[in-house]
Amino acid sequence: MTPNRPYAAALERLRAASLRPTRQRLALAKLLFDGGDRHVTAEQVHGEAEDAGISVSLATVYNTLHQFTRAGMMREVVVEAGRSYFDTNVSDHHHVFFESCGRLVDVPAAQVQIHGLPDLPAGTEVTRIDVILRASSPNAK
């Protein structure tokens, strides 16, 4: 395949993760990683793909998002029942969640200190610590 320019970065990422650079994956990788840090739902990604004229099913979007997550290219963040957000920022960080508009904002973990969490049983280890600061605007509905 001739690596045509606009997809060079996406291609590089897929290669690094040992994922075959298929049409769908290339398009999704470009969509996701060319625009800085993003927090997206599968539904959103599917919509954007359609808008960009890329033919891909929602199932494939889910599968691809999970593959990217397993490959360490994304993080899954659960803030609301029945809705997963996928985060292109994979550095250690927390979130502010604006309940009225559904927006997520990153907070670098380095700037937050947490004390007093319990020790875990022997043989158990910390996968991750999620802090979600939920914010609402009393004015806006």
Place this chain on the structure above:
Amino acid sequence: MTPNRPYAAALERLRAASLRPTRQRLALAKLLFDGGDRHVTAEQVHGEAEDAGISVSLATVYNTLHQFTRAGMMREVVVEAGRSYFDTNVSDHHHVFFESCGRLVDVPAAQVQIHGLPDLPAGTEVTRIDVILRASSPNAK
């Protein structure tokens, strides 16, 4: 209605929340609040109700759990995509989540200190701060 003993506490709770003490709600309230702090999914509650010989649909279980939550009797906790836990402990607290078995353990907020979270825009207020310490056992699958 004659308040037969085993349901007295449940009845009291429903009254305090201005919810009609129907057969279904009484049974669910008893199930949920008679056993100390609990973290349950709608599916679990439905199963327990069936086991106890209470006829109630899953939709009613969901609706009831949400009513209880709105009334401040429970808290909804989101730890996994596509699965809500409902917590009978409504005091300010955080959670340890054991990924292998799906168990949630409470951590009183008073024993945890968090510093460095960003200030919110004017007109915005904090609804709640959720801390979830995710734990896994490398041995167990």
Place this chain on the structure above:
DNA sequence: ATAGTTGCAAAAGTTTTGCATTGTA
């Protein structure tokens, strides 16, 4: 050929809604 991958239709879950029924005054 053949062994492994991919993308998606269909299936499986989870949650919400609309409305007939029930309860209350």
Place this chain on the structure above:
DNA sequence: TACAATGCAAAACTTTTGCAACTAT
């Protein structure tokens, strides 16, 4: 009788799975 509240079947979502088609040797 009227009026609101209830419970659930059915609908609407979100997510996963099974497998035909495709790739790369």
